[in-house]
Amino acid sequence: MGSTVATARSKILLVDDDQDFLEVYWEILKRLPSGPEVHTASSGARALALLESDPFNLLIVDLNMPKMDGLQVIAIARRKYPQLKIVVWTCIADEQFRARAYGMGVDQYWQKPSSEQERQHFLDSVESVLQREVQGGFRGVQSKSLVDLIQLECLSQNSTTLRIKNGALNGRIWIQAGELIDAEAEDLKGEAAFRQILGWKAGSFELLPGDENRPRAIFSAYQALLLEIAQAMDEASHAGVDGEPLQMSEDAASPLMGLTRFNGVQFILSVGPKPRCEIKSWGLETPDHVSEWAQESLKSFADLGDWLQVGPLQQVTAMSPASHVALAESVKGDLCVGFRSTLKSDEVRETMRNILAKWTS
Amino acid sequence: MGKLPSGAFAMDRDGKVVVSTLPQSFPESQMREIADRVMAFFKGAQNAQMPLHELNVYYPSLKVTARNLRGGALIFLSPQTLPKS
Numbered sequence: 001m002g003s004t005v006a007t008a009r010s011k012i013l014l015v016d017d018d019q020d021f022l023e024v025y026w027e028i029l030k031r032l033p034s035g036p037e038v039h040t041a042s043s044g045a046r047a048l049a050l051l052e053s054d055p056f057n058l059l060i061v062d063l064n065m066p067k068m069d070g071l072q073v074i075a076i077a078r079r080k081y082p083q084l085k086i087v088v089w090t091c092i093a094d095e096q097f098r099a100r101a102y103g104m105g106v107d108q109y110w111q112k113p114s115s116e117q118e119r120q121h122f123l124d125s126v127e128s129v130l131q132r133e134v135q136g137g138f139r140g141v142q143s144k145s146l147v148d149l150i151q152l153e154c155l156s157q158n159s160t161t162l163r164i165k166n167g168a169l170n171g172r173i174w175i176q177a178g179e180l181i182d183a184e185a186e187d188l189k190g191e192a193a194f195r196q197i198l199g200w201k202a203g204s205f206e207l208l209p210g211d212e213n214r215p216r217a218i219f220s221a222y223q224a225l226l227l228e229i230a231q232a233m234d235e236a237s238h239a240g241v242d243g244e245p246l247q248m249s250e251d252a253a254s255p256l257m258g259l260t261r262f263n264g265v266q267f268i269l270s271v272g273p274k275p276r277c278e279i280k281s282w283g284l285e286t287p288d289h290v291s292e293w294a295q296e297s298l299k300s301f302a303d304l305g306d307w308l309q310v311g312p313l314q315q316v317t318a319m320s321p322a323s324h325v326a327l328a329e330s331v332k333g334d335l336c337v338g339f340r341s342t343l344k345s346d347e348v349r350e351t352m353r354n355i356l357a358k359w360t361s
Numbered sequence: 362m363g364k365l366p367s368g369a370f371a372m373d374r375d376g377k378v379v380v381s382t383l384p385q386s387f388p389e390s391q392m393r394e395i396a397d398r399v400m401a402f403f404k405g406a407q408n409a410q411m412p413l414h415e416l417n418v419y420y421p422s423l424k425v426t427a428r429n430l431r432g433g434a435l436i437f438l439s440p441q442t443l444p445k446s
Contacts, residue, residue, distance in 0.1 A: 064410065092410065286410060291404040300398045301418050307394065308365065309423030318406065318413040325411065338411075345417065 010036040010130045011055065015047040015073065016062040016089075021112070028119075029060075032127050044068030048076060058130060063090040063097060067321050072101065075155050078105045085129050089122070094286060146198065147226055154178045154222050159210025164197055171197040174214045177251060180222040182214055190217040191225065198229045223283060224260035256282045259337070259355050264347070266323060268339040270359070271295055273331075283338070294336040298329050315356075317348050327350035330360045365423055365440050372396040374432030383438070392436075399427040399434050 012029055016022050022040045029038045039054070041047035045068055047061065059077055063070035070088060077084055086106040090097070098109045107129055113119035146164065150173065153160050157178035166173040171185035173194060183194035218225070256268045260282055267283030271291050281287035302313040316327040323338040326348055337355055339348050370381035378392055398431050399416060406413045418425040426437040 016381060025365070066412065289409040290411065293409045293411075297402050300401060304395065304398050304418075305420045305423075308391075308420075308423065310365065310423035314419040314421065316402075317417045318402070319415040320411070320413045323411070325406075325413065346413075348427070349417075 010034055010057040011036045012036045012058045012060060012126075012130075013047060013050055013056045014038060014060045015039060015041045015044065015065075015070070017042055017065040018062070021062075023319050025060075028123065029126065032123060032130070034127060034130050036130060044070070044073040048072055051077060051081060051084070056081075058085045058087065058126070060087045060089055060126070063088060063101070069322065071097075071104065071307050072155060074101065074106060079152050087126060087129060096286070147230070150175070150180070150222065150226065154180060159212065161208040161211055161214075163206050163208055164200070169200065171200075173197060174211060176210060176212065176214065176216075179216075180218050180220075180225065182217040191220065191242050194218060194225060195229055198226075219263065220261040221263075221265050223255065224265070226258070227282070228257060254281055259359060262351050262355050264340040264343040264351065265337060265355075266340055268355075269294065269336040270333055271336075272333040277333075290332075290336060294327050295334055298327050298334050302329065315349060315352055315354065317345060319345060319348075324348045328352060328356050330356055332360055335359060365441055367438060367440060369435065369437045370396075371430065371432050371435045372400070376400070379433075395425065395438075396434055396436060399425070399436055400432075403427075403429045403434065 014022060014025055014029065015195035016025075019042060024040060026038050026040050029036060034303075036058075039050060039056075041050055044061075044065055047059070048068075050056075051059070051219055060071075061073050062078075070090065074086055077086065087108045087110065087111045088101045088106050089112050091112050093111055101109050104361070108125055110122050110125070111118075113122045146162075149162070153162075153175050157177070159176050162173040162175070164173070169186060171193065172183065173180070180194070182190060183197060185193040185196040190301055254335045256270060258347040259265065259268050261284050265283075267281065269279065269281040269284055269287055269290055271294065272280075277295075279287055279291045280290075297316060298313065305311060305313045311331060318325045318327075318342075321341055321343050324343060324345075326337050326339065328335050335356060337352055339351065343351070366384050366387055368381065368383035368387075370383055371379050372392070373379050374398065376393060378396075380390055381392065382389075383392070387395045402416060403413060414429050416425075416429075418427075418429040420441070422441050424439040424441055426439065
């Protein structure tokens, strides 16, 4: 099955939802000095299918793609094919994305070339990546922490059971279709057990098959739980407390943390009342852009409601195959919440209503 | 302003009404006003790296639903019945 192998002729998989780019660079990359074999995929799902069926040396992937974005492809590819070299090429000029991509183990991060000179630099670097000898050491799962592994399994929508050993202590974490559903550690169950396990400083873990019959006992989003735990651990380390059981404090958490527990929440952004318009966000790469758009949209639709005389704006929801968004105004300012695309439109509206109620209470 | 009718209309990327099931009494200027805001919403989302395909705007007596059509938009107006107190 698919893996990364050293062959006489290197194989490149080029992934981009822009068909024009694919066609142009398919031609150009074929003419590199090493004469690689170039394959293309116009979606993340198609790319993963190709990686599964054929060995490749280099994956060149765009970040901004519908349904499955480049970071998701990278997360899965890096885990499954640790020796695969990965180059990001994207239009996103954002340091956070760059840092995140490098953090996931990509070899190079490029903005899409806009001049002949940039194109030549890009091609030279691709050629150098192909020529580079396979380096030793571990990549992929072996070098990941437990938190990384949980994020990868959830991001990859996997179903798995993680068995963790810490000396005489044993724990298990159940993930079902990318959702964290339960954990068990000694006498603890659910979220308490999850916190306990992630508080262990060392140990080993192994991946077991998923258990679809396991009843769900954890209903918070895994991102929210991981963030809470990371904050608590950070606080504990700053306070010089070691080995104490982790206790979560609402006061220690961001004001938005309490809202991240709602079903399907991926990000939250709040913009405080004028004139300060203080922006707070959780889970967003570019909060400034989103806050500007959210404020303008809410004002625009509130004005429209006045103009049409249909009453005050209640809520705005928007859908896409990748994610959903809801916007609403309140006495505490504007709120913008991103949801998983698995939620239905009615669920987004209802959840947003509940989030708003909690936020303003 | 009179009671809003139920129906749909489509605007192309240049802001021109290409088809409408709304009564002729519903002025085109109002359709443009709604469509401009809808299209600005989709465009702003795209610029914020959040491409969106469908939009729902909820008011007590109206729901506006819109679909992004390659720069244009298909917009549905659904008057809502206010609950009796």
